[in-house]
Amino acid sequence: DAGVTQSPTHLIKTRGQQVTLRCSPKSGHDTVSWYQQALGQGPQFIFQYYEEEERQRGNFPDRFSGHQFPNYSSELNVNALLLGDSALYLCASSLGQGSMGYNEQFFGPGTRLTVL
Amino acid sequence: QKEVEQNSGPLSVPEGAIASLNCTYSDRGSQSFFWYRQYSGKSPELIMFIYSNGDKEDGRFTAQLNKASQYVSLLIRDSQPSDSATYLCAVRGGTDKLIFGTGTRLQVFP
Numbered sequence: 001d002a003g004v005t006q007s008p009t010h011l012i013k014t015r016g017q018q019v020t021l022r023c024s025p026k027s028g029h030d031t032v033s034w035y036q037q038a039l040g041q042g043p044q045f046i047f048q049y050y051e052e053e054e055r056q057r058g059n060f061p062d063r064f065s066g067h068q069f070p071n072y073s074s075e076l077n078v079n080a081l082l083l084g085d086s087a088l089y090l091c092a093s094s095l096g097q098g099s100m101g102y103n104e105q106f107f108g109p110g111t112r113l114t115v116l
Numbered sequence: 117q118k119e120v121e122q123n124s125g126p127l128s129v130p131e132g133a134i135a136s137l138n139c140t141y142s143d144r145g146s147q148s149f150f151w152y153r154q155y156s157g158k159s160p161e162l163i164m165f166i167y168s169n170g171d172k173e174d175g176r177f178t179a180q181l182n183k184a185s186q187y188v189s190l191l192i193r194d195s196q197p198s199d200s201a202t203y204l205c206a207v208r209g210g211t212d213k214l215i216f217g218t219g220t221r222l223q224v225f226p
Binding site: 045048055056090103107110 | 120148150152158160161165208215216217219
């Protein structure tokens, strides 16, 4: 049973550039959430996708956008990169609304983004 | 006031001892509570979740929840050096969004 996968593992960009990160959820999961984790901090919620729509969003600017595909995989796009966007970007998958359980979220290995 | 608070540590315990990790939260409407373990440079790994008052045990781990005091804890019995990691407390309210604390770093020394 494949867990959550993310690509790429590491990425180096310069200020002003754009980046796309990718995530494939755990088999059987239909909901993808994205988090940003700065060094020494807990993960911060960016947004969540369910049924190909953004269901809720955290306190992140519009430079952060996303997409979910029919196969439940997801992308996170960040435009006009700032130095402060350097962080570990985590994707978590879960079962969406109407499912049994407490929506435990399982994280992928993350993408380490460095903005120079 | 932060929504989820944890002592950043480090919490140092000898091998074989009980490690006690604590977390408080501000939203009384929070419904479920999660403990994640994160090794340095790795992603968070779900250890346990709890949603009703009282204790929940899984192997060497026990989660404790007191909603009246807005307090959740994680006990690790017979601590091992391999338990050395950062432990993240996460809280979920009426939506699926998880709100994390900053984590407590645990060090288990031989």
